[in-house]
Amino acid sequence: MQKPGKKLSFLIAGAAASALVLSGCSGAGSTGGGDAADNTITVLMVGNPQMEDIQKLTADNFTKTSGVTVKFTILPENELRDKVTQDVANQGGQYDAVTVGAYEVPIWAKNGWLHELSTQAGADSAYDTADLIKPMVQSLTGDDGKMYAAPFYGESSFLMYNKEMFEAKGLTMPEKPTWAQVADFAAKLDDKNKGVAGICLRGLPGWGEMFAPLTTVVNTYGGTWFEKDWTPKVNAPEFKEAANFYVDLVKKHGESGAPQAGFTECLNTFGQGKAAMWYDATSAAGTLEDPNSSKVAGKVGYAYAPVNKTEYSGWLWTWAFAMPKTTKKQDNAWKFISWATSKDYEKLVGEKLGWSRLPSGKRTSTYSIPEYKESAKAFADITLGSIENANPTNPGLQPRPALGVQFVGVPEFADLGTKVSQELSASLAGSKTVDQALNDGQKLAEEVAKNYK
Template sequence: MPKTRSPQRWRGALAVALTVVLTSTACSGAGGGSSGDGTAITVLMVGNPQMEDLARITADNFTKETGITVRFTILPENELRDRVTQDVATQGGQYDVATIGAYEAPIWAQNDWLHELSSYADADTGYDKGDLLDPAVASLSGADGKLYAAPFYGESSFLMYNKELFAAAGLTMPERPTWQQVAQFAARLDDKQAGIAGICLRGLPGWGELFAPLTTVVNTFGGTWFEQDWTPKVNAPEFTEATKFYVDLLRAHGQPGAPQSGFTECLNTFGQGKAAMWYDATSAAGTLEDANSSTVAGKVGYAYAPVHKTDSSGWLWVWALAMPKTTKNADAAWQFISWATGKEYEKLVGSSLGWSRVPAGKRQSTYEIAEYRESAAAFADITLKSIQEADPVNPGVQPRPALGVQFVGIPEFADLGTKVSQEVSAAIAGQVSVDKALADGQRLAEEVASKHR
C-alpha cells in the first residue's frame, strides 16, 4: 500500500436552511484602527458552528476595540458556494470578506479575483504568519507562493463513534479501521426500532457535501476521477465499487432522510445520539464535546479515516477568510481577518465560549494551550495527525493530474462534482442505479477531460 507523504513534501507543489443576517454594531470606545469613524464591512460566511461563534462575539470584542461595524451574512454550505462564486466571479463587490476554501483559493488567485494577503500578514507584527500550519498555508497559496486567504480553521476527516453503544454491544473500534469493519459495526449497531442508525454519512448533493466523504472512499478503494493523463475513470470498476459500497451502506444502515443529509444534518443526528458512527470532518468534534449543544459529549470515540487499499484516507480542507479585489475597505477588512484568524482569537473563544469550540487546525500554537489540550484531549492529537497525513498530491493509488484529496483542483470540478453528486444522491434515494449514475458522470467527465488533454 502506498505511503502518505508529509505536508512538507507537497508544500511547494501545491446552518441551517435559512439565510441568517447578523449585524455587529459599533460600541463605545474604539481601539487602534478605524477609531469609530463609521467604517462598516460586509462578511459572507458558511453556516458552520465555528463561524456562528465568530458572528456571536464580534460586536463585544472586535467592534468594541476598533469601531468597525461588521455585517454578517451566514448561509448553508451549498448556498454559500453559489453566492460567493457569483459575487466574486462577476466582480459584484457586495462583500469585503468572504469564506472560501482550499479548492477556491489557488484558482481564484490565478483569476486575479482576490487580494493577496501575504503583504498584510507580514506587515502585521502581531499576526505571526509563521505560526500557521504548513498544510493550511499551502492550500491557500497561489502559484506565486503568496497567501490569498487566511485560514479560520483547518480539518481532515475521521470516524466518530458512540463509545457507550460500542461497549453495550461488546465491540472495539480499531485506531485505524477498514471500511469493511465499519460496515460490520454498522450492521451490528443499527437499531431502527430504537431510532438509532448504524452510521451517518452525507447524502446531500454538492461537490463539497456528498462527494467530500465519498471521494475519500473512492481514493482508498483505488479509484480516481481522472488518471494523470486526464483519462476519466468515473465509471471504472474501482470508482463503481466504492460508490456502491457507500450507497449500499447508507441504504441499509444509514440515517433516515439520507439523500437530504449534509454536514449539519449529520452533526445533529450524531450529536443527539441517533447514530452509532459518523464519518466526517474533524472540526465536528468541538461541537460534539460541548454539553450545551450535544447529548453525546464525553461519550465519543475518534478513529482515523477508514481505509481499504491505502494506509490513510482523510481529506484536507481549510475554511478561510478572503478579501475580494472589489472591496473598498481593504484595511478594515484585513483588521477583521487578522483578528478572526489570529492567535488571540482562539484564546478569546476558549475563555468565553468553551475550549472545545476553538477553531483549531490552523495554528501550531493552538496545540500548546494547556486549556485547549485538556478540553480537546479526546481528539486534538488525531486531528493534527490526520491533517499532517493528508496528501493532496498523492491521495490514492495512482498519480493525479491536479491537486486535491476530496476534490480535483480545476475550475470545472465544482460543476462536475455537483452534477454527479445529484445522480448518486438519487441512487441513495433508490431512484436510479449506481451504474447509471456513474455512466452519466463518465460522460460529463469526458467533456471536462477534453479541455485539459
C-alpha cells in the same frame, strides 16, 4: 490548451446574471461595500458552528476595540458556494470578506479575483504567520507564492463513534479501521426501533457535500476521477465499487432522509445520539464535546478515516477568510480577518465559549495551549495526525493530474462533482442505480477532460 479559469469566469458570469434576475436583484444597492469612509464591512460566511461563534463574539469584542461594525450573512454550505462564487467571479462587490476553501483559493487567485494577504500578514508581527500550519497555508497560496486567504480553521476527516453504544454491544473500534469493519459495526449497531442509525454519511448533493467523504472512499478503494493524463475513470470498476459500497451502506444502515443530509444534518443526528458512527470533518469534534450543544459530549471516540487499500484516507480542507478584489475597505476587512484568524481570537473563544470550541487546525501554537489540550485530549492528537498524513498530491493508488484529496483542483470540478452527486443522491432515493449514475458521470468527465488533453 484552453484556459479553464477564463471558461469558468464566463460560465459563472452568465449564471450569476441569471440568478440576480431571478432573485429580484436582492443585492442591489451594495456595491463595493458602500462608502469607503463607512466603518461597516459585510462578511459572507458558511453556516458552520465556528462561524456562528464568531458572529456571537464580534460586536462585544472586535467592534468594541476596532470601531468596525460587521454585518454578517450566514448560509448553508451549498448556498454559500453559489452566492460567493456569483459575487466574486461576477465582480458584484457585495462583500468585503468571504469564507472560501482550499479548492477555490488557488483558482480564484489565478483569475485575479482576490487580494493577496501576505503583505499585510507579514507586516503585522503580532499575527505570526510562521505559526500557521504549513499545509493550510500552502493550500491557500497562489502561483506567485503569496497567501490569498487566511485560514480560520483547518481540518481533515475521521471516524466518530458513540462509545456507550459500542460498549453495550461489546464492540471495540480500532485506531485505524477499515471500511469493511465499519460496515460490520454499522450492521450490528443499527437500531431502527430506537431511531438509531448505524452510521451517518452525507447524501446531500454537492461537490463539497456528498463528494467530500465519498471521494476519500473512492481514493482508498483505488479509484480516481482522472488519471495523470486526464483519462476519466468515473465509471471504472474501482470508482463503482466505492460508490456502490457507500450508497449501500447508507441505504441499509444510514440516517433517515439521507439524500437531504449534509454536514449540518449529520452533526445534529450524531450529536443527538441518533447515530452510532459518523465519518466526517475533524472540526466537528469541538461541537460534539460541548455539553451545551451535544448530548454525546464525553461519550465520543475518534478513529482515523477508514481505509481499504491505502494507509490513510483523510481529506485536507480549510475554511478561510478571503478579501474580494472589489472591496473598497481593505484596511477594515484585514482588521477583521487578522482578528478572526489570530491567537487572541482562539483565546477569546476558549474563555467565553469553551476550549473545545476553538477554530483549531490552523496554528501550531493551538496544540500547546494547556486548556485546549485538556479539553480536546480525546481528539486533538488524531486531528493533527490526520492533517499531517493527508496527501493532496497523491491521495490514492495512482498519480493525479491536479491537487486535491476530496476534490480535483480545476475550475470545472465544482460543476462536475455537483452533477454526479445529484445522480448518486438519486441512487440513494432509489430512482436509479449507482452504475447508471456513474455512466452518466463518465460522459460529463469526458467533456472536462477535453479541456486538458
